[in-house]
Amino acid sequence: MSDLEIRRAVRADIPAVVAMLADDPLGAQRESPEDLIPYERALDRLAADPNQHLMVAVRDGRTVGTLQLTVIPGLSRRGSTRSVIEGVRVHADVRGSGLGTRLIEWAIEESRRQGCQLVQLTSDSARTGAHRFYERLGFTGSHIGFKLQL
Amino acid sequence: MSDLEIRRAVRADIPAVVAMLADDPLGAQRESPEDLIPYERALDRLAADPNQHLMVAVRDGRTVGTLQLTVIPGLSRRGSTRSVIEGVRVHADVRGSGLGTRLIEWAIEESRRQGCQLVQLTSDSARTGAHRFYERLGFTGSHIGFKLQL
Numbered sequence: 001m002s003d004l005e006i007r008r009a010v011r012a013d014i015p016a017v018v019a020m021l022a023d024d025p026l027g028a029q030r031e032s033p034e035d036l037i038p039y040e041r042a043l044d045r046l047a048a049d050p051n052q053h054l055m056v057a058v059r060d061g062r063t064v065g066t067l068q069l070t071v072i073p074g075l076s077r078r079g080s081t082r083s084v085i086e087g088v089r090v091h092a093d094v095r096g097s098g099l100g101t102r103l104i105e106w107a108i109e110e111s112r113r114q115g116c117q118l119v120q121l122t123s124d125s126a127r128t129g130a131h132r133f134y135e136r137l138g139f140t141g142s143h144i145g146f147k148l149q150l
Numbered sequence: 151m152s153d154l155e156i157r158r159a160v161r162a163d164i165p166a167v168v169a170m171l172a173d174d175p176l177g178a179q180r181e182s183p184e185d186l187i188p189y190e191r192a193l194d195r196l197a198a199d200p201n202q203h204l205m206v207a208v209r210d211g212r213t214v215g216t217l218q219l220t221v222i223p224g225l226s227r228r229g230s231t232r233s234v235i236e237g238v239r240v241h242a243d244v245r246g247s248g249l250g251t252r253l254i255e256w257a258i259e260e261s262r263r264q265g266c267q268l269v270q271l272t273s274d275s276a277r278t279g280a281h282r283f284y285e286r287l288g289f290t291g292s293h294i295g296f297k298l299q300l
Contacts, residue, residue, distance in 0.1 A: 014225075021226050030227045042229030051199065054225065070222050075164075075204065076171050076237045077180045079192030084234065087226045112300050119300065122272060122293035134296045143272035145293025146284045150262050150269065 004099070006106045008047075009054040009066065014039050016063035017056060020089035026124060027089075053110065057090075057103055064091040065099050069107045071114050083111040085121040104137050154249070156256045158197075159204045159216065164189050166213035167206065170239035176274060177239075203260065207240075207253055214241040215249050219257045221264050233261040235271040254287050 009017060014036055022031035032038070046052045051072070057065030067088040073081045085107050090100045111119045122145030123130045131141060159167060164186055172181035182188070196202040201222070207215030217238040223231045235257050240250045261269045272295030273280045281291060 017225060027226070032228050035228075038229035039225050040229075042223050042225050042231075045223040045231075046225075049201065049223070051201070052223065066225075068224055068226075070220075072220050072234070072236070073192050073195040073199070073202065074218055074236055075167060075189050075192050075196075075216075076177070076218075078182050078185075079188035079190075081192075081195075084222070086222070086224060108298065108300070117300055119298045120272065120296065122270065122295050124293055131294055131296075137298070139296035139298045141294045141296050143274055143295025143297065144281055144291045145272050145295040146270065146281075146289035146291050147293065148258065148269045148287070148289045150258070150267050 003059050004102060005058045006055055006065075006103065007058065009043065009056045011040060011043060013056045013063045013066075014043060016091075017066045017089075020066060020091055021087065023092060024089065026126070054087075055103070055106065057099055059094070059099075062091075064094045065089065065103050067103050067107060069110060071111070071116065077117060080117040081115055082118040082120060083107070083114070083116045085119065088121075100133060101137065104134075108137075153209050154252060155208045156205055156215075156253065157208065159193065159206045161190060161193060163206045163213045163216075164193060166241075167216045167239075170216055170241055171237065173242060174239065176276070204237075205253070205256065207249055209244070209249075212241075214244045215239065215253050217253050217257060219260060221261070221266065227267060230267040231265055232268040232270060233257070233264070233266045235269065238271075250283060251287065254284075258287075 018033045018039055021027045022033050046054045053069040056063045068086045070084045168183045171177045172183050196204045203219040206213045218236045220234045
């Protein structure tokens with residue numbers, strides 16, 4: 001893992017990131033790797049927001065992992081700031097190498113650095129392997145995650 | 151419900167909002183209504199962020215409900231923007247009056263207005279009444295919500 005770099009995503013990372021989002025039983029129906037324009041627009045919007053951190057993991061020049069960290073100030077819990085992790089993906093070729101752990105550990109460390117008191121994420125109930133992964137990293141599956149498609 | 155106004159929270163709303171956050175079996179241990187300074191700092195931070203909407207519901211001059219809506223751009227789901235609802239509270243005196251529904255409907259409508267394709271929230275597994283409430287409003291409890299205290 002000595003060559004791993006975790007850095008902000010740039011436009012040149014988009015094809016690799018979208019390919020990872022699409023290479024997934026749930027993501028396959030939701031992504032459009034043949035049309036990257038909506039992703040480029042979204043990246044511009046993310047880059048303009050100081051509370052957004054869209055990151056990639058790069059090893060030997062290849063973009064092999066990604067996650068998005070959002071910092072959310074709030075009133076509850078004595079004016080606590082929390083962070084939310086979304087869109088965690090690791091390239092199929094490097095799964096089992098500890099890269100997912102490195103990405104989540106990066107997100108936890110960055111959340112601490114930004115003064116967050118809580119890190120949270122939701123994981124589809126069908127992703128039971130992911131649930132064990134987050135529990136091993138110290139997370140507690142204490143909540144139900146509700147979604148409404150608009 | 152004719153006199154209800156849903157508007158952005160201002161500093162004068164903080165005591166009422168914090169009292170609602172604290173008047174809750176889970177919130178009671180987490181809030182400090184006797185020291186409002188951390189809440190005032192958090193409100194300043196929220197007010198400076200265009201993706202943050204800390205709202206209050208006001209009826210007959212009383213602040214009787216609150217929620218926080220956060221707009222989160224992202225790459226996944228073809229560059230979708232989603233929104234996250236946090237900190238939903240309704241004053242004990244007015245529970246059962248439909249105010250919670252009005253607040254969530256406001257959040258859904260505002261999310262649509264901002265171009266979100268998804269609204270999401272997490273609810274503690276112990277809040278079974280809240281789960282039925284969100285399901286009635288069209289949400290699906292399809293995810294596990296993981297939290298890590300820092």
